[in-house]
Amino acid sequence: MPTASINQLCLRIAESNDEAAFGKLFRQFYPRLLIFTTAILKNRETAEEAVEDVFLKLWENRKVLPAVNNLSYYLLVAAKHKALDYLEKAKTIPQISIDDAVLDAGVAMQIDPETALISAENIRIIQSAINGLPPRCRLIFLLVKEDGLKYRETADLLNISIKTVETQMSLALRKIGEALQSHSINGSKSYQSDSSRK
Template sequence: MMHEDRLPDNVFTEKWKHLIAAGNEDAFREMFNAYAGRLTAFAFSITKNKEASIEIMDEVFIKIWKHKEQLTRITNITTYLYTATKNTALNFLSHKSRETHLQAFDFINIELMEEERPDQRLISSEILSKIKKAVEGLPPRCKIIFKLVREDGLKYKEAAEVLGVSEKTIDAQMVIAVKRIGDAVGSYFDCFPARFQKK
């Protein structure tokens, strides 16, 4: 069983693809448990609607199960799930609003995940507060990229595919995020560089 503090690796996802395609409900449940919380949070960052975000996540997994035979054709499950969640969330917004220009994710407000992590236990609440404030002050696109890469653990290539941008854009935005966060925490930044190292 996967832990929710990290995304499953390729070995697990490859195994899941074939088992789920064959109708294995236990494998489907494992994949659901590994991704459900992250995808719900990602949907919420777009919709700002908790109930809708849960429904969006459920819809993504329902579609996967309905078309499970096609799962083996998917190259990267993580990228696929996040992209499907993004598209479903944007469809939700399009039905709730007459706005037609949803560009650059400028309307998205990303917040740090609240669950405690091992590295956070080493950081005082004051410093953690400064980090969160710095992230909150990032430009919208920068915040969503920071979340996908640092909070959800996506690789630069995966985040680029999900958002439909280049890896150079991901890299440039992460440089901005790291610099601003580093400036915010000042001398304390040297205490936890591993959290912000480029993957």
Template structure:
């Protein structure tokens, strides 16, 4: 008997995975409403799987993979591509705005800045970074979720960390 057949178990699963999967799908779709729809569909599918759910080896990998596939399907249906922003342009725009009163008086200024850098990363690098650093998933699970090789995942992480480090160095040198 599947452990998700009772409503309380499903609610626990939903409340645990919904925010994580939503963040993941927003990264891919760049649209919160579309991401909410994708995540809801994925979690509904899990609810309706019944006994088939027992055959899933790793539920986390399954959910992220299903969410990724649904998100990419949504992109194809909308005939748009996941945007990639040149980080240097994005950083220059932010640095130019760093003296605005709104940013100067925000308590989490550095945290916001790092968040902006991460959101400006190319989509694949951002996904790898978020899954490894924010969700704490091992590289092996990340490669399964994204359908990429270990070498590719490591390359994306190196790229992400290099861009974050470069942007932070520029930011911190301007603060001196």
């Protein structure tokens, strides 16, 4: 969902307590927050409770929504803190590895093509390349590219250095580029062999 649309929803929620707009916001962010908190808590039911708590708090504090610059980052940070609160209450705080924060293969990145020239086949190749990235690399890539987090925000959220974010983003972009280039070379070879049969 474009940032402008999210900002409009936030304004409607804050100014007129628009529950329908809040429902749209909930449906937009709930799946990603659930995956993120499940990776921390290792328990889907507890993760669901944590995310629901985040949205309950968001509704209670809805008047400040228009002042939030990056709602995606805000919600991810809130979900992280809520999940850690749950762990604290359970007195079982493990060392959280971002390698564990693997996004389900069924949750594909919603790629918004920058131009209409990107074909559906290229989008399929890009999604396949993203799904094939190592877990840490994929998580960082999706936080930056899909959630729109800055490198500093991603580093802060995952308790890693900006250098690690830069390195993992370079790796991700290189792998995606290689996948596209490989398809381009293989595609042109198959086209040439098809032409020679005519």
